[in-house]
Amino acid sequence: MLRDADAIQGVSLWQDAWRRLRRNWVAMGSLTFLILLSVAAVLTPIFPLQSPVEQHLRDRSFAAPNRQSVQLGLSGLDEEQRSIAIKTLWNDPSAFDEALIRTRLAIFGDWAVPSLCGSDHLGRDMLSRLFWGARVSLIVGVVATFVSLIIGVSYGAISGFAGGHIDDAMMRVVDILYSIPFIFIVIFVVMVISEPTIKGPLESFGINRLVAFYFLIGAIYWLTMARVVRGQIISLKNEQFVDAARTIGADSARIVFVHLVPNVLGVVIVYLTLTIPSVMLFEAFLSFLGIGVEEPNVSWGLLANEGLKVITPIRIYWWLIVFPALALASTLYSLNFLGDGLRDALDPRMKNR
Amino acid sequence: MKFPLRYLLPLFFLVLSAIAFATIFQFSDLPPADFTFANGTEVKSVDPKMVTGAPEGRVIEALFEGLYQRLPSKEDPNVLVTTPGQATSYDLSEDKLTYTFHIREDAVWTNGEPVTAHDWVFSWQRFLHPQLPSEYAYQLWYVKNAEKFSLSKVDTGDRVEIELPDRAGPTNLPATDGNSEQHYPRGTILSGILKAEEKISVQVGDEMEEGSVFEVDVKPTKAGKIDWDAPGEIQKFVRLSETDAVRNAITKENPHVQPVNFLTIHFDEVGIKASDDHTLVVTLNNPTPYFLDLVAFYPMHPVNRTCIETYGYPGWTKPENIVSNGPFTLEFRRIRDRIRLRKNPKYWDAEQVKLNIIDVLAVQSDTTVLNMYMNGQIDWGITVPTPALPALLKRDAEKPADSLPDMRIAPMLTTYFYRVNTTKPPLDNPKVRRALNLAINKQEIVDYITKAGQIPATSYVPPGLAGYGGGHSGEFNPAEAQRLLAEAGYPGGKGLPKIQILYNTHEAHKDIASVVQQQLKKNLQIDVELRNLEWSVFLASSRNLEFDIARAGWIADYPDPNTFLDMFVTDGENNQTGWSNAEYDRLIHDSQSEADPVKRLEMLSQAEQILMDEMPILPIYYYVSLNIVRPYVKNFYPNIQDLHPLHILEIDEAEKQRIFKAEGLR
Amino acid sequence: MIRFLIRRAVWIVITLWLVYTLSFFLMLAVPGGPMSGERAYPPEIEKMRKDRFHLNDPWPVQYWYYLSNACRGDFLSSQVLNDYEVSEIISQGFPISATLGVLAMSMALILGLSAGIIAALWRNSLLDVFFRSLATIGIAVPNFILAGLAIMIFVFQLKWFPAAGWGKPIDMVLPSLCLAAPFAAYISRLTRTGMLDVLGQDYIRTAYAKGLMPSTVVLKHAVRGALLPVVSYLGPAVAGILTGSLVIERIFFLPGLGTHFIEAVTQRDYTTSLGIVMVSTALVLVMNTLVDVSYQLLDPRIKLK
8 A cells, every 4th residue: 555655656736737838849849949049149149140230331221131241350350459349349248248259259250140131221230130139128028027927926915815904905006006007107217217317326236228127117017917816816715725724724924825826826827928928019119119228229129110110101121020020929929829838737627637 | 786787897888989989970071181281290389479390380371471471483483582471562771770561451361350560560569578478589689679578678768568467368367377378468558767676675484585676657648649758657566577475575565566467668669660550660670681581480470469369378279269361271170180271262362372171280200101191191291201212212213204203302401410518528629529520421421321312511501592601611531530639639539538429319310320420430439429318308408518419400490591600609598519709709790780791691601610610510411301292282392491382282183183093092 | 886986986086196196296307398499598488488387386386286276177288289278188189099999999809709719619729729829919019010011901002991090980990900909819818718717617517517508608607707807807908008009099190198198298298298197097097996896796706895
């Protein structure tokens, strides 16, 4: 009998989920894509791409995708000129990026990938801008969502479980924040932190517009998460397993974070997969209104907005809109499919099936 | 309880849907307009004194007509000439200081009243009135005593007018609320001679504050005439421009001091007079060769006294109330959508007005403008998105030679330039500024960024002003620039701190700034960083000299170099560079009283050369107008001021149908 | 229920006041007033123009002046469009935005719910994959790109709709479709997820076991359960449609509240932007109340407090 019991391996929820996820080829494909994309984004400087900011007004403005080979023109320079050139061509890279760029120069020399995705009105290489834009877009999406996740889940769970006046008060706060049209606040904060008197001190703390963005967007998107989690907790907290936990003497914090939160994780993950895309879309939306990521930084939203400006009935520079839109869409697609897969995999009712 | 609540949400949706569909069908019976154009933005007002922009100008020019108007010349339609409008002719005195305008006998307002010289006296008084002077009020300061009146400056011995706080406004605004813009009809007017202005200290809270009390010898008025020689009565007044606390304290402590709305120089002293119903006499401070252009300028157009006194502002601007005298009337306005104009049958030259209904659209986005144009929804757009420009030009080039192009590109009296902050090293050194100017390849900017045939600027005043030579800043010359920079003590750009270019958030400004950044880096090894600010923040920074280099543009108010040059006098409001040069100030000042037009332009040329040697500004290029107009619109001519009177336009219906058929439009 | 509504009304008033105060001071802190034009004017003129809006007063005076007027529903006159009161701007813009919003919302609900239900019932079928892909396009492509592409296809290729503008009923179709797309996508996802949740529940199995018709089970039990997440999404969706309409109204040149708001904020029109913020805030608050009420009606387990 004991031997039999030993033979039955305890399968945790997560192991079980992982087993089921692996069987879902769409989700696995998405996961692979996202991992590759993240790695590519982090390691962008090491790829032999052209400079994302260098302009070629004369010969390459609105150049269609082509396979003409490109030289960076760094080969004949001495060390000092070279580091200046690196600073200009890659727009003051961080130490990490500069190391990667130097590695790349050591490996590939002067050679750079041709403008496979064409170039924009200033003759800047689209492919390179897409890669550098991936960094900003992904970081905005992930960091802001993470911020919203932490705030939203704890807030919603506590509120839902506490109930009564506390719940009421906490949800009023959410209501108040909900009912402020956020774009308004965002426009405002962006403008305030662009103020020279405010910008200087902030930057000395390492807070620039981009960093402010993470927190701003994160601080907006936790509201939905909090509401959903609260709603779920409310309908779950009268379930028997909560009573059971309470009977064996679990305290409130334990009930909330050990028993209730894992049970709403499915919903949370579905929302998460909706939140990352919508944060990325929100960034694009801000770019459309001209208050998004600042040049010389690029994001996919910014690229898409630049692309939109060149869709006219008279002439469509399709590569300027198609590639950023594709990049955005495929990433968001993958996130969504991964979310679906995770949702199915994490469903406790699917256990051992 | 169960029934209503269960259906609350669907009910709410039903109500909303009802509103939605009611709104949709409310406007669906709108007859199509004969001519539709995109005006760039919503007009801020249709009251001539309240506005300053070109979009407002286009609407106001259609609604109101001034003494003179600017129309394409018969000989060369690309040149604007001042032609009679509501005035038939004018006489100019020997000393070129007095203009006598003869008002058209057949001119009437839309309410049937005749247009008389008194309308200008009223309109220009309202235009200048210190209660809410027009932003353009300074355009009339060429007129004798107009500036004094507008800024309510008074000197001892002046004849003054005093408005008592007994206004009977058409709406129940407090009569003493001097901040109300509804300042007509005015309260009782007293006239007199200012005897003295005395400063009185009064206790306000815990502090002593100072206020002005005016002592006036008030003259009696008999049958509407002021008897200046009769013995008067000395009275004391305190003006509304004092703070409330000070005013109250003064009148409390000195019961004989009366609070009044305004105390200004008497309007009879201002050089604007109606000698009879059809004769307007205007006296100027100095000979002003461009004065005729000013009276043709839309802020100077007349408004109807009856209408304004009945409805006040803004009530009188409502389509149901407005009375106008121009070629069109205001049919309706929908905010940020459209203004509909209809032909005015009472206009003196109504026979020549061919269009019946005009729609003025407030479209903001260039892309939307082009979409609507290509879809046949509008006939004229005032600009096009730059990326589409090469394709549009190519499309025009492929047309048969005898047909009109869609794109009408013409140089304009507008300059794109950079202001340099001359108060901060290293840019306080003229050599550095000149080096910067010579190191910027402006040809490259117009060829590869703006792309619409803009002209690289080598001076501040754009070319095209007859008889004006102008200054010259030198052509692109990196070698010379490097030499100058070395001479200034920064050989090879070494030791020069990072320079920042400030611009207001806009695609084109960003592109130009980044090209300049690369050029300066390449030609002078100077590090430049870019900073963009939202419009009003940008303006504040420019004014407070919180920049190294700041983007700017200047549109001529009237076709004369003075409109560009007088802004750079020491401490001029629009100088904004900290630059000051005594010789320059003297030339500008003297030129304003110079009667000989040739000499005057010569002096202005000299002044501009000083500007170009000292380089407090870096001129980049001269603008061009980028109108896109359907070829079936007749009488549309490009010109340097980009003015296109609506009442001379005409639609060639046959051509329109041919083009629409060819493009598959409805 | 009545007590709930009264209490909610009190909260709405407090919220509106907080939002008003917050927005007022945020705007006050931003440098550069609405009176700034490209040119500088003599200080006397500048002062008189600012006096019109009490901008020279110290902030407590300004705040009191603006707040007391706002309480009376008077948001004063616009600081940029001189001829108009803010209330005129709102009353002209609101019906247009409401029309756009209601049309978009109805389209989103109809498309989203039906796609979601179908996808859930025929899970993993070709139809499911198709709807999910379509939904993901809605979620994955920013609606300004969607709108740009839609204009190219439906206006210039197929010539079905006008490019932009506002006047005829047909002008509304394309903008509301573009505005509805992401919400339809969200709703279909939520419906599918909700349905799948419900279909796995015991009571559905019981219902089947009782021998009820599958269609009855789906319509009476499953859909109702699946509506819950959708209903709770309606509140945010209203806010989202307000935000989305900023973009759509701009692209399609519709003179709605969104257009007015963006213009007002960028031109520093304090009074107008404050007015529009208050209107949209009130709208969202009312919608949230309605959502809470309907949430309870749909799920009796939840008690309104």
